[in-house]
Amino acid sequence: MSRRRYLPRNIVKLIEWATRFFAYLNLNYTRWKVDESLVSEVAAKFTAMQAAYNTYSKPETRSTMYHDAMMEKKKIFVAAVQTLAQYLAHNPYLEPQDFDGLDINRPNPGPHPKHPRIITSPKTRFEVGEEHGWVRMHFWDEMSDGSKAKPFGSQGAEIKWMVCKPGEVPKLVEEMTGTTFSTRTPYLFEFTDRESALILCVTLRWENTRGEKGPWSHIETVVIP
Secondary structure, three states: OOOOOOOOOOOOHHHHHHHHHHHHHHOOOOOOOOHHHHHHHHHHHHHHHHHHHHHHHHHOOOOOOHHHHHHHHHHHHHHHHHHHOOOOOOOOOOOHHHHHHHHHOOOOOOOOOOOOOOOOOOEEEEEEOOOOOOOEEEEEEOOOOOOOOOOOOEEEEEEEEEEHHHHOOOOOOOHHEEEEEEEOOOOEEEHHHHHHOOOEEEEEEEOOOOEEOOOOOOOOEEOOO
16 A cells, blocks of 8 residues: 655645644653654754745745745755654654654554664765865765665664864764764755864664664764865
8 A cells, every 4th residue: 555645745734744743743752762852953954944934935035046945945854854754653662643643654564574683884974065064974884885775674874973172072972962863875964154173973873674773883073164
């Protein structure tokens, strides 16, 4: 049976959907053991999309430039919230009624393959922009010889990260404060001018379809442009 499209195409209806989604999510993500930073990251992209829509909606700023900016923020939010929804769909703490509360698709019915715990780690390569604002992180399995394919049974990579001053790079994963999840490479980090010349520190680990984690990769660093 085909999966229903839960995200509205119309941006007004999308904002209404996202408002309900985050209202339910904010009440329950602690119970589901979802990291707060993961929720906050996607919520920030929703706020940016909503602000761009509000700007475009004003008669004095209803122009092609503001429309394009609004659609770009919408594209960024949709990609982020789809990744979060997929992550939630495989969270063992969600009950059937929670999918109705979030208004997202439930996992496919029927038996799921019992994929083994992944014992390899991701490797990374950074790509930075010539201007301030972004770092794109490409990642692949250490045993894949550079192929972008995830290991068998993996649903994506959990990412721990933080921004620090030169000379203050953490030595332990537990010291890193940011958490997110990506189902595919590359992953885009976006920064402000104030973070230029600071150090982005990143480590990743694979997660299989049962939510089991693999080992963390080495902590890698890159200078934020």
